Structures are given as structure tokens and as C-alpha cells.
Amino acid sequence: MLIIKNLHAEVEEKEILKGIDLSVNAGEVHAIMGPNGSGKSSLASVLAGRKNFHVTRGEVIFKGKNLLDSAPEDRAREGLFLAFQYPMEIPGVSNINFLKTAIAEIRAHRNLPPLEAKEFLRMSREKQKLVEFDAQLVNRSLNEGFSGGEKKRNEIFQLAMLEPELAILDETDSGLDIDALRIVSKGVNKLRSDKNAFIIITHYQRLLEYIVPDYVHVLYDGRIVKSGTKELAMELEEKGYDWLKEEARGKETRERATI
Amino acid sequence: MVQEPAIPLYEEVVDGFNKLLSGPTAAVAGPRAESNSLRRAREAAFGRFRERGFPSIKDEDWRYTQIARFLKDKYDLSGTFDQDQSALADKAEIPSLDSYRIVLVNGTWQRNASRGVPPSGLLLLTTAEAKQDPVFAHYFEQRTGDHHFTALNAALFTDGIFIRVDANAVPDRPLHIVHVYTADRNLLVQPRHVVIVNRNAALTVIESVVSGSPPDGPRILVNSVAEIMVEQDAQLEHILIQTAGxxxxxxxxxxxxxxRQSLYNNFTVTLPGSELVRNELHVRMEEEYSESHLYGLYLTGGRQLVDNHTLVDHQKPSCQSNELYKGVLLDQSTGIFNGKIYVHKDAQKTNAFQQNNNLVIGDKATIDSKPQLEIFADDVKCSHGSTVGQFSEEALFYLRSRGIGEQTAKGLLINAFAFDVTEKIRTPALRSHINHLIGDHIPAVNS
Known part of the structure; x- marks a missing residue:
């Protein structure tokens, strides 16, 4: 579904991704972990098409097409979703109207007929229940005055409504208390299927106790320095990131030595 | 100041005024001769106009509003139509609004075009009738402020509408006044309106301004003056929607x-169209415990120049005013906001707030925003704020990342920006009408 090859990117002329390779297939959940500043959120931003992130080398193929050429809205319409680390508050845009508009545009892009109002309402109710999202929040302005947990839950509600094929969760667990974490995880687990895939970016192993990944990758200094299965996450929890940092530095030194 | 000879309209109005004085010419003065006191008032007003002439950018109040280019054309001072133009009023249709609608074409009430049942407790006259009535005449003879255009209007006004709500009357539906301006040659129209809301009465007035001439057709310069009296314990909700071409x-x-203890709420909504709009709104709180809310929304486009000048004049203690004007500037348009709050020495316990926010979207659009507070009392709460900004890149990205196209996303953000004003409109039909008008000028917003 997603193939990232030797991806390099920079922000304000500072290189932040230094050659990432990653393949994600339908039905898989990949966790990307790593210390602060390693490039985790930058990878999410590059994939979603945020301005100011410039790809300097490499390519990203999503569903057989070059992802990097298309506008953020087209990536979303093709089935990519980014759950934001810091969701925006937009007073005056109602949550529900926002979703209606998004679904209308996505469906138009896919040559599907518009969703009938009744069907939209039914779907909205069903998904609210699925992610335990308060009906009153649905009718309020987008994220305005929401608590941190409510904002994150709204991201998962949007995910449920838009039914993307590839969802990237950027530190969705940060700032969540244990109850909110459980609710968010439950929602994601219900949405998992063999047709979609998740990339879960997180700093802590905690989230991965609830959403069990198929693969775990460790990002450090703009590169994936280690990949493994869920056991790797547990090892990280125990030992921290320092041993990996040293390993990575050692590897770099060796590489330099061979040159 | 003696008017510079560069403005031909000056000669025309002098000429027009001389004609008016030299006899009861029906074209300008209406069919009946006017009282001597009104004549004297007109003469005095014209004297004041001659002293001042038309404003130029040397006048502080017109510094940002270069009006000279709009005065260069030759205008006729009177224009009547053979055909009925009141059908143009349909342009101001507000879907599913239950109202009593009246239509004025170039300032003259077309009685046959009225629609709906006139609410009880409401007296409507033409200005031409009211000024001949000894009871009402004084409203047209008093000085209307010493401004260039108000003096000109006082000297040369022709017709308009006179509205009076009886004491304690609460008409059960809004009065919708549609102002149609249309001409087959350049025209200067000078209507004069009076609204009196008597004690303990309440009225909602919606004014729509529409026009008939094509964009490159004859020019119509409208110099309109309205005087509104909101008596003790009375309430007036006043909505102005400017959609003329x-x-x-x-x-x-x-x-x-x-x-005393009256309430006046004003909504002024200006949309792309008229190449010049200058709204001068003065609210004088002459007695204690009065309250006023002024909301403005200007969405400007093309090469339009839209200027909102407001004055909230706190003369007596314990009054409250709240003002919020929001502007969205498209294309190469120019916006001006000048909001003055004046708190007199006597006006203790005044609460006066003012806010002006602007979203500048057109690459060549400009806004001049000037809050002005003059406070001479010491026990007051007053504040003002002014912002000029552009789209939030982060908000745009958030919307786009959900599959919403850039144009639609911008439309949503513009609507959201205007929301602070539109949400204050209490009549749902009116609110949705205004949202649609906004949407019409931002492609792909009406979803």
C-alpha cells in the first residue's frame, strides 16, 4: 500500500529525514518510535503534504501512485489520513459541517454519488458510539474549547467517518489520561481491518499495549535504525533509547571507517 | 473653504439649488410648495454646504477615502421613470422571511409594490407627505450634523420614507424596506428617511439596497440621510444589507x-458591488441606561471601496455600547474602518467596547483601520482592538488534510471568520440569507 524509498526531506534548509525506507501493506499496523527530535512527526508531515517540508531525495508510492506530487486534499481523497498531534481549533466551522464537506469532496473525487443526509446522520451516530465521542461535541465548532483528550478523540472520530486506507496517528497518545487512551485504542482496534493499515507514531510503549503493532521501527536522527516486532517496543521500554543511539553512532563510525 | 473648480457636480448642485429656490419646481421640490421654515432650513443647510464643499483627502474624515474620482461625472439632479422599476426589488428577496415589504425606487415609495399586510401600530408616509405635515415637519428642518453630504442632503433632499411606531406597539413582523436605485443616465439621488420608535415600542427594520443599472451603465450617486429616534424603553433592530451593483x-x-433605557441594534452588511460605499453611523446615547450593539460585516471585491465610519457618542451615564466590525477583503478592494467612541465628562459608568478584525485575502487589497477613543469621564470601562490578518496556514492545512479542496477550505474559513457577526442575527431566515450572500461571492462555499 505504501512504499517509502530513501526519503530525504528538509525544513528551512535543515535536513530532518535522512533516507527512510519503509513498506506498509494492507492489514498491518506499524509503530514508529524514537526519541524526541528524531524525525517521527516530520515523517508524518511529509506524508500528509504539509507546507515547508521539502523532499530532496527519494520517493513515496501510495497505492501504486507517486504520493509526493499531489496536494494534501488529494492525498486525503486517495485514502490517506493524518491524526494530528496538535489538532487545530477552528471557531465558526462546525464539526459536523466540516465532516459533511470533507466526505462530499472525497466522494466526488472517487466518482461516488453524494451521501444522503439520512445516511450521513446514521453513520455519524454509529461512529460516535464506536469511538465514544460526545454527541454535543459533534455539533460544536471544530475543536473549539475541547480538552486535549476531546481533541484526540475527535481525530479518531474523523478517522472513523472518513474510513481511510492508511491512517497515520501522530503521537495521538500524548496528553491522554489512561481512560482516554483506552477509548482511543478501542476505537482504533475496532477500525482495524485487512483492508486498511495504520502507522502509529509514539514516544512511549504504553499505547502499544492497547494497539498491538505488527512491526516496530525506531527512528533516530532521520533514519530508521532498527526494525522488529512488538518485542522491540518492550525492549525499548526497559532499556530506553540510549543503547540504540550508541549503536547508530557506532554504525556510522564504522561506515565512515570503511569509506 | 471655497470648492476647487475641478468638481463639476458642485456647479450642478448650486444650479439645482437655485432652481429649487426660484419656485416650487415639481421636479425637485415635489408637487406642493414647502413651508417657509423648511425653505429657510434648506437655505441654511446649503450655506453650510457651500462653506465646506465636497470633502477631499485633506479632511481628516475622508483621508483614506478618495472620493474626488466619483464626483467627476456629470449627474442629473432629478430622474423619473416612465416604467415601473419596482420589479427590481425581487433581487432583495429574503427566502422564507415573513415580513411587510415596501419598495422605494430612487427614494420614492412605490405603494403598489408593497407586499404583505401592514402590521398594526405602524405609520408609513412618504417624506414628501410628512414634510408637509405640521406635526412632522420639524424632523426635516433640524440640523442633521455639519457634514459635507448631510448639509447637501438637508438642502436638496427630495423624498424618502417616514416611519413611526406607536407607543407600546410591537409589530408582529419585520418591516422590509427595499431600496432600488436605477437610472438611464447619471443621477444624484438624495433621499431622506425618518424612523421614530415611540415609548416602549419595538420594531425590526431590514433595509436592502439593490440596483438595476448594468456594471458599466449610468452611475447613480446616492446621498442618503436617515434620522432615527428610539424613545424611552423602545427597541429597534436595524439591519442593512447592501448588495447594489x-x-x-x-x-x-x-x-x-x-x-432612556432604549435598545438599538444595528447590522451593516456590505457585499461586493457598489464601487463606493460610505456608511456613516452615529449613535447618540442621549439618556441614561441606553444600550447599543453595532455589528458590521464587509466583504469587498473587485476595485470596490467600502468605508465604515461609526461614532458612538456616550452623553449620559450608565449606557452600554458594543461594536464588532469584521472585514474580508478580496481582489483589489479597499476597506476603511473608523470607529470613534466619545465618552462625555458626565457619562460615568459607561461600558463601551469596540473591535475591528480584518482578513485581507486579495494580493492588492488594502484596509485602513482606525479606532478612536475619546474619554472624558473617569469611571468607565472602554476597550478597543483592531487586527489585520490572513488565512491561517495551519487551519488551511488541517482542512485540506481531510480532503477539503483549497477553495472550499478558504470559503469555510471566511464563513467562520464572519460567524462572530452572523451568529448575532436573531432571525434564522435572515441569517441564512446573509450566509448565502457571502457564499455567492466565494465559490464552492454553499454546501
């Missing part, structure tokens, strides 16, 4: 006088 140039002066 490019060939119109609107100069509008409204003075509101508020008595």
Missing part, C-alpha cells in the same frame, strides 16, 4: 438618537 455609489448617513 457596481454602478452605484452609496453615501449613507444615519443618526440614531437614543432615550
Amino acid at each position: 457596481q454602478s452605484t455609489r452609496l453615501i449613507q448617513h444615519t443618526t440614531v438618537r437614543q432615550k
